Structures are given as C-alpha cells and as structure tokens.
Amino acid sequence: MKKLSILxxxxxxxxxxxxxxxxxxxxxxxxxxxxxxxxxxxxxKGLLYGNKDMVKDGVNSLKAANKVATLKDSLKTYLPDxxxxxxxxxxxxxxxxxxxxxLLLASLNENKYGxxxxxxxxxxxxxxxxxxxxxxWK
Ligand code: HEC
Numbered sequence: 267m268k269k270l271s272i273l274x275x276x277x278x279x280x281x282x283x284x285x286x287x288x289x290x291x292x293x294x295x296x297x298x299x300x301x302x303x304x305x306x307x308x309x310x311k312g313l314l315y316g317n318k319d320m321v322k323d324g325v326n327s328l329k330a331a332n333k334v335a336t337l338k339d340s341l342k343t344y345l346p347d348x349x350x351x352x353x354x355x356x357x358x359x360x361x362x363x364x365x366x367x368x369l370l371l372a373s374l375n376e377n378k379y380g381x382x383x384x385x386x387x388x389x390x391x392x393x394x395x396x397x398x399x400x401x402x403w404k
Pocket of ligand 1: 296304389401
C-alpha cells in the first residue's frame, strides 16, 4: 500500500484510488473532474467527427462541471506542502479552462479550424497544468 502525498486521506491500492477518510469535499471534486473529462472527450469527438453541435454540447458541459470558482477556496488543501506557492498558477489554469472553451467554440463557429484545434490543445494543457501542481510532479 503506497501513500499518496496528493490527498492526505487517499491511499493507492493496486492502481485504484480509495478515499480512506473523506478529505475536504474530495468526492464532489472527483465527480466534477470526471464530468470535465467526459466533456473534454465529447469536445474531442465533435472535432474529430466534424460535428459542431457536439463540440458545443461538450463546451457547455465542461463549463458547468468546471468549479474553479468553488475550488479557489479549497485548492490549497489539495496541494502538497512544498507546492503551495503554485496555487495562483493552478487557479489560473482552472480559469483558462473556461476561457479556452469559449475561444475554441468561437473560432470553430467562425470556421477558423486551425485556431480552434490549437485552442483545444491549450485547454487540455490547462487541465494538466493544475494536475502537475496538485500531484507534485512539478
Ligand atoms: C485548478 C486545478 C484543476 C484544474 C484546472 C483541473 N483539475 Fe482535475 N483535478 C484537480 C484535483 C485537485 C484533483 C484531485 C487530485 C488528483 O487526482 O491528483 C483532480 C483530479 C482529476 C481527475 C482524476 C479524478 C479521480 O477520480 O481520480 C480527472 C479525470 C481530472 N482531474 C480531469 C480534469 C480535466 C479534464 C480538467 C480540464 C478540463 C481538469 N481536471 C482541470 C484539480 C484540477
């Protein structure tokens, strides 16, 4: 059994995450993150299949699931002790998710495809940038 430094109350057992004790709203957070992951998959599918309505649905779900405003108050609790200094950067990445979701859709609707695809890449980078800090990979 290997202890994760990410969430004090989370332990890694054979590759799966279990909450040993409920950490600060971690179940809710994980549910929102799962929704974001699914929304991102919908966006990607919409782009790959050339279905703008699907991209739009994905963007709407993503924005509904991205609780960066709520996370602002509690993000510190998810950061490893030596990574608290990166809190602002992580929050900025969270705000980037919503901004880039809007930009992606806007450029797609203007048939600026290259720009739209590049923005999708930036959006994914926003997710990973916060995780980088949260997971102590940085
Ligand atoms: C502001 C910080 C932040 C941003 C931005 C962010 N996440 Fe997360 N995410 C977290 C935290 C905190 C966790 C929980 C700790 C962990 O899993 O390492 C997490 C965990 C996850 C998980 C794993 C959940 C689980 O049940 O183990 C997924 C999937 C995920 N995020 C998807 C996304 C996607 C997709 C995006 C972008 C659209 C995103 N996240 C953006 C903070 C963030």
